[in-house]
Amino acid sequence: MGAQTEFILKTSSLSITSSRKKILEIFLSASTALAHQDIEKLAEQYDRVTIYRTLQTFLDRGIIHTIPTTDNTIKYALCSDDCITSGHHHDNHVHFLCDQCGRTLCLDDVSIPAITLPKGYSMKEINMVVNGICKTCME
Amino acid sequence: MGAQTEFILKTSSLSITSSRKKILEIFLSASTALAHQDIEKLAEQYDRVTIYRTLQTFLDRGIIHTIPTTDNTIKYALCSDDCITSGHHHDNHVHFLCDQCGRTLCLDDVSIPAITLPKGYSMKEINMVVNGICKTCME
DNA sequence: GTAACTGCAAAATATTTGCATCCTT
DNA sequence: AAGGATGCAAATATTTTGCAGTTAC
Numbered sequence: 001m002g003a004q005t006e007f008i009l010k011t012s013s014l015s016i017t018s019s020r021k022k023i024l025e026i027f028l029s030a031s032t033a034l035a036h037q038d039i040e041k042l043a044e045q046y047d048r049v050t051i052y053r054t055l056q057t058f059l060d061r062g063i064i065h066t067i068p069t070t071d072n073t074i075k076y077a078l079c080s081d082d083c084i085t086s087g088h089h090h091d092n093h094v095h096f097l098c099d100q101c102g103r104t105l106c107l108d109d110v111s112i113p114a115i116t117l118p119k120g121y122s123m124k125e126i127n128m129v130v131n132g133i134c135k136t137c138m139e
Numbered sequence: 140m141g142a143q144t145e146f147i148l149k150t151s152s153l154s155i156t157s158s159r160k161k162i163l164e165i166f167l168s169a170s171t172a173l174a175h176q177d178i179e180k181l182a183e184q185y186d187r188v189t190i191y192r193t194l195q196t197f198l199d200r201g202i203i204h205t206i207p208t209t210d211n212t213i214k215y216a217l218c219s220d221d222c223i224t225s226g227h228h229h230d231n232h233v234h235f236l237c238d239q240c241g242r243t244l245c246l247d248d249v250s251i252p253a254i255t256l257p258k259g260y261s262m263k264e265i266n267m268v269v270n271g272i273c274k275t276c277m278e
Numbered sequence: 279g280t281a282a283c284t285g286c287a288a289a290a291t292a293t294t295t296g297c298a299t300c301c302t303t
Numbered sequence: 304a305a306g307g308a309t310g311c312a313a314a315t316a317t318t319t320t321g322c323a324g325t326t327a328c
Contacts, residue, residue, distance in 0.1 A: 015281095015282065015283075015326085015327050015328070016327075016328095017282095017283065017284080017326075017327070018326095019283085019284075020283090036317090036318095046284085046285090047284070047285050047286075048317090048318090049284080049285070049286080049318090049319085049320095050283080050284055050285070052317095052318070052319080053283085053284085054283095057283095065209075066209050066210075066211075067209075068207030068208055068209050068266070068268055069207055070204075070205050070206075070207050070264070070266060071205075072205075072213050074211050094254060096256070096260060099263065107256070107257065107260075109257060110254055110255070110256065110257065112254075112267075113252040113254060115233060115249055115251075115252060115267070115269075116249070117235070117246070117249065117269065117271075118246065118248060118249065118274070119274075120273075120274035120277055120278075121235060121246075121269075121271060121272070121273060121274055121277070122271045122272045122277060123269050123270075123271040124238060124270045124271040124272070125209070125269070125270040125271070126267070126268070126269050126270075127207070127209060127266075127267070127268045127269075127270075128251075128254070128265070128266070128267045128268075129207055129265070129266045129267075129268075130254075130256065130260075130262050130264070130265050130266075131262075131263050131264040131265075131266075132256075132260060132261045132262040132263040132264070133260070133261045133263070134259075134260060135257070135258075135259035135260055138259055138260070138261060139259075154301085154302050154303070154306095154307065154308075155302075155303095156301075156302075156307095156308065156309080157301095158308085158309075159308090175292090175293095185309085185310090186309070186310050186311075187292090187293090188293090188294085188295090188309080188310070188311085189308080189309055189310070191292095191293070191294080192308080192309085193308095196308095211318095
C-alpha cells in the first residue's frame, strides 16, 4: 500500500509527503469518486488548504481527474494507469451517479461509444454521465 | 418575445414577474449555456439572491436544466419544448465545452448514442460532454 | 542547504436563510 | 385581500492567497 502510493508520486516526480500519501491511499481504497468534502472527512488530520492544493497538484499531474456531475459537486477519481502515462487524460468508461445514495461509480465495463462532431470542432476529452438508481439502492 | 416568456411561465403555473421574464429572455437570446455569474452580469438590476432563487425555481419546474462540466462551474440552459411537457428532463444532444473560450454549446445535431448499463442499474438521465476547441476558436 | 510543502490566518467568493415589504392574481 | 416573490442584511460555506515554519531530497 505504502509502496504503491510512493510509486505513483515518484512516477509524477512529486516529493513524497505524508499528506499526499494519505490522500492517495484514500483514493486507492475508495470504491467511488470522491468530493472534496469526503476527502476532508477521511483525512481530517490535514488542513483543508493542504487538501485543496494536493488535489490541484494531482489534477495537474494527471494522477486524478474530475468527473462532471449534474448537481453542483465536483468529484475526483484516480486515473487509470494508461491515463497517467499517456500525457493527456481520457477515461473511456461511463460514470454513474446514483440519485439516491449520491455515490459516483465508474462503470468500467461500459465504454463510451464514439460520436462524430460537426466540422470544425476538435475533441480533447469526452465524458458520459448517467443518473439513476444504482444496483445497491435498487435492492 | 415578451409573449414567449409569459407563455413559458404560465405553462409552469408560475406568476409573471419582471425578474423571471428578464432571466428567461436572457436564456432565449443566449447561444450558449450560462453560468450563474453570466446571468448576474446580464441581469444586474436584480438582486443576486433573486437570481439564485429564480434559477432554482426554473430547475424545479423543468424550464432549465444544468449541464455537467469538468471544471467546477455549473451551466444552465433552457430545456427544449418536449422536455418541459414530458415531466422529467432529458436532453438528447451532446454538449461541447470549449477549453479556449469557455463557452458551453449545445450540439443539437449530435445525439447521444444508446448504451447498455449493467444489470441492476436504472437510468433516469444521460449526459455527454465533450471538451475541446470550438469552431469559432479554431478559425 | 535549498526548494518545495504545509499550516495558520485572513481575504475573497459563493451560497443560504430570515424577515419585512412589495407585487401578482 | 392573500399568497407568493423580491430585496436587503446577515449568517454560512467554500475557495484562494500570503507568509512563516517545516520537511524532503
